[in-house]
Amino acid sequence: xxxxxxxxxxxxxxxxxxxxxxxxxxxxxxxxxxxxxxxxxxxxxxxxxxxxxxxxxxxxxxxxxxxxxxxxxxxxxxxxxxxxxxxxxxxxxxxxxxxxxxxxxxxxxxxxxxxxxxxxxxxxxxxxxxxxxxxxxxxxxxxxxxxxxxxxxxxxxxxxxxxxxxxxxxxxxxxxxxxxxxxxxxxxxxxxxxxxxxxxxxxxxxxxxxxxxxxxxxxxxxxxxxxxxxxxxxxxxxxxxxxxxxxxxxxxxxxxxxxxxxxxxxxxxxxxxxxxxxxxxxxxxxxxxxxxxxxxxxxxxxxxxxxxxxxxxxxxxxxxxxxxxxxxxxxxxxxxxxxxxxxxxxxxxxxxxxxxxxxxxxxxxxx
Amino acid sequence: xxxxxxxxxxxxxxxxxxxxxxxxxxxxxxxxxxxxxxxxxxxxxxxxxxxxxxxxxxxxxxxxxxxxxxxxxxxxxxxxxxxxxxxxxxxxxxxxxxxxxxxxxxxxxxxxxxxxxxxxxxxxxxxxxxxxxxxxxxxxxxxxxxxxxxxxxxxxxxxxxxxxxxxxxxxxxxxxxxxxxxxxxxxxxxxxxxxxxxxxxxxxxxxxxxxxxxxxxxxxxxxxxxxxxxxxxxxxxxxxxxxxxxxxxxxxxxxxxxxxxxxxxxxxxxxxxxxxxxxxxxxx
Numbered sequence: 001x002x003x004x005x006x007x008x009x010x011x012x013x014x015x016x017x018x019x020x021x022x023x024x025x026x027x028x029x030x031x032x033x034x035x036x037x038x039x040x041x042x043x044x045x046x047x048x049x050x051x052x053x054x055x056x057x058x059x060x061x062x063x064x065x066x067x068x069x070x071x072x073x074x075x076x077x078x079x080x081x082x083x084x085x086x087x088x089x090x091x092x093x094x095x096x097x098x099x100x101x102x103x104x105x106x107x108x109x110x111x112x113x114x115x116x117x118x119x120x121x122x123x124x125x126x127x128x129x130x131x132x133x134x135x136x137x138x139x140x141x142x143x144x145x146x147x148x149x150x151x152x153x154x155x156x157x158x159x160x161x162x163x164x165x166x167x168x169x170x171x172x173x174x175x176x177x178x179x180x181x182x183x184x185x186x187x188x189x190x191x192x193x194x195x196x197x198x199x200x201x202x203x204x205x206x207x208x209x210x211x212x213x214x215x216x217x218x219x220x221x222x223x224x225x226x227x228x229x230x231x232x233x234x235x236x237x238x239x240x241x242x243x244x245x246x247x248x249x250x251x252x253x254x255x256x257x258x259x260x261x262x263x264x265x266x267x268x269x270x271x272x273x274x275x276x277x278x279x280x281x282x283x284x285x286x287x288x289x290x291x292x293x294x295x296x297x298x299x300x301x302x303x304x305x306x307x308x309x310x311x312x313x314x315x316x317x318x319x320x321x322x323x324x325x326x327x328x329x330x331x332x333x334x335x336x337x338x339x340x341x342x343x344x345x346x347x348x349x350x351x352x353x354x355x356x357x358x359x360x361x362x363x364x365x366x367x
Numbered sequence: 368x369x370x371x372x373x374x375x376x377x378x379x380x381x382x383x384x385x386x387x388x389x390x391x392x393x394x395x396x397x398x399x400x401x402x403x404x405x406x407x408x409x410x411x412x413x414x415x416x417x418x419x420x421x422x423x424x425x426x427x428x429x430x431x432x433x434x435x436x437x438x439x440x441x442x443x444x445x446x447x448x449x450x451x452x453x454x455x456x457x458x459x460x461x462x463x464x465x466x467x468x469x470x471x472x473x474x475x476x477x478x479x480x481x482x483x484x485x486x487x488x489x490x491x492x493x494x495x496x497x498x499x500x501x502x503x504x505x506x507x508x509x510x511x512x513x514x515x516x517x518x519x520x521x522x523x524x525x526x527x528x529x530x531x532x533x534x535x536x537x538x539x540x541x542x543x544x545x546x547x548x549x550x551x552x553x554x555x556x557x558x559x560x561x562x563x564x565x566x567x568x569x570x571x572x573x574x575x576x577x578x579x580x581x582x583x584x585x586x587x588x589x590x591x592x593x594x595x596x597x598x599x600x601x602x603x604x605x606x607x608x609x610x611x612x613x614x615x616x617x618x619x620x621x622x623x624x625x626x627x628x629x630x631x632x633x634x635x636x637x638x639x640x641x642x643x644x645x646x647x648x649x650x651x
Binding site for chain 1: 540545546560567
């Protein structure tokens with residue numbers, strides 16, 4: 001059990017490309033931490049740097065109170081579950097689970113004992129004699145997890161833990177993983193490109209892009225108060241509405257419509273500042289009668305999401321998407337008013353993409 | 368009018384029949400061409416007076432008795448076995464290390480180096496390098512030793528072996544080794560626990576292939592071993608003449624049959640164990 005701290009961590013590849021570019025992060029003891037980002041953002045490189053599979057170019061890495069920056073992977077007391085699980089095809093399940101103990105020169109009977117015990121905890125009873133090739137995807141994943149936790153590591157690293165499972169199994173495995181992590185209370189870092197996975201599993205999420213951290217926060221913070229327009233667009237199963245506009249007094253105008261400046265950004269923007277107004281489709285409503293601060297719009301497309309519908313509405317030349325309850329489904333072509341809960345709307349600086357938040361003390365944007 | 372369709376229908380049938388007959392005749396010729404020597408190999412040793420023709424033998428085992436009477440025959444098989452097993456050991460150990468390293472380490476011009484080695488390797492055991500090879504071995508004082516033959520043939524076969532084994536090593540996912548490294552495994556442990564067991568079919572294939580190469584190699588031992596009692600079977604066969612200078616067919620036929628058995632047995636054993644799952648690119 002240990003916390004992980006990185007200081008100005010850099011991983012530079014030959015040729016000058018920086019996979020990880022100056023990352024400062026502190027992952028608390030026992031925390032379930034997600035590294036989230038699009039492919040090529042450096043999240044896997046950061047994970048592999050923590051494991052020691054990539055040599056750190058600059059900066060420092062501490063696990064617990066040990067400086068492990070230059071230590072061999074085997075000396076860091078870190079376990080990792082690879083995306084392909086990396087189970088040895090020529091060993092049976094018990095030998096796979098107990099392989100770390102073999103390296104530590106433990107006797108065969110001790111190894112078998114630990115394998116059986118850990119395997120029982122991960123519902124692998126009765127599968128001990130099988131080869132990995134004879135197991136289902138979910139079982140293979142549990143064997144890989146068993147092997148990783150068999151030696152009680154300080155840190156557990158998971159590389160895209162759910163991506164190799166089919167859709168139905170993924171949900172089941174997600175719950176299982178969260179339960180296991182809570183039971184073991186082991187500091188766990190996992191990499192994913194699936195924002196839903198990160199939101200569902202993690203205690204905290206770090207969103208990465210181009211080797212840098214964009215935001216670190218709880219799933220709720222990252223979802224409700226994204227730090228930049230990039231994070232806002234990346235998080236959420238339906239992307240956030242982001243409309244470019246201009247501040248006019250206490251209103252934000254885009255095209256023919258205008259909305260009030262979000263409460264967070266009041267006092268942060270000057271008249272005439274170029275901004276981006278943001279609102280999640282889930283936080284928007286639809287009214288068939290005129291309402292105060294409503295934006296008049298025409299429904300163009302209605303997509304069924306099961307119990308809800310995704311409605312695309314045209315506001316002048318702009319488009320807004322809203323998720324509505326199936327009981328309030330409008331017809332395509334219908335006219336009405338899009339309503340927004342003001343405290344759920346956000347304002348971003350058009351140039352830097354940073355969110356404008358009076359509470360966070362971001363300086364005002366000049367016109 | 369009524370005959371026309373019948374004749375039209377008959378023509379393709381006739382054509383089909385003729386092409387079938389021609390094909391069977393062609394295949395029969397091929398079978399005879401390859402089958403006759405094999406038939407001779409199986410029948411001649413049991414004939415009391417073997418000739419170069421294939422005939423129903425007058426059954427006897429006297430040819431095999433003649434081998435027992437030959438001073439060098441049995442010893443030559445032992446020599447062949449020593450050279451074969453020795454070469455296999457050298458080639459497997461060095462080949463496994465070299466191919467693993469070449470598969471994992473990035474060095475500029477690696478593939479070019481491999482192809483160059485592959486191309487040049489045929490020279491080592493070939494006639495072109497006959498004189499320098501002899502001189503080198505002579506300088507090392509290894510003439511008339513099995514070691515000399517083992518080293519020279521190993522040198523000639525290693526590039527091919529490395530080429531084949533590297534293909535197997537390449538197919539082992541890197542995550543296997545990284546996983547083992549995270550548990551603290553040293554490189555030699557990774558090789559022993561992960562890489563070698565997984566590439567075992569490749570190693571088995573290479574072992575059989577090397578053994579076949581060595582067992583049938585005439586030039587290298589002929590060149591480097593002068594003393595008859597040290598010579599392997601492939602070279603000894605060359606000395607089987609009767610007093611009148613004719614090829615001693617009794618001795619030759621029986622010797623050839625025994626000579627071919629180990630390779631055939633070896634093939635079936637390995638095939639049974641590993642099932643030669645090679646498709647084109649030699650991958651399991």
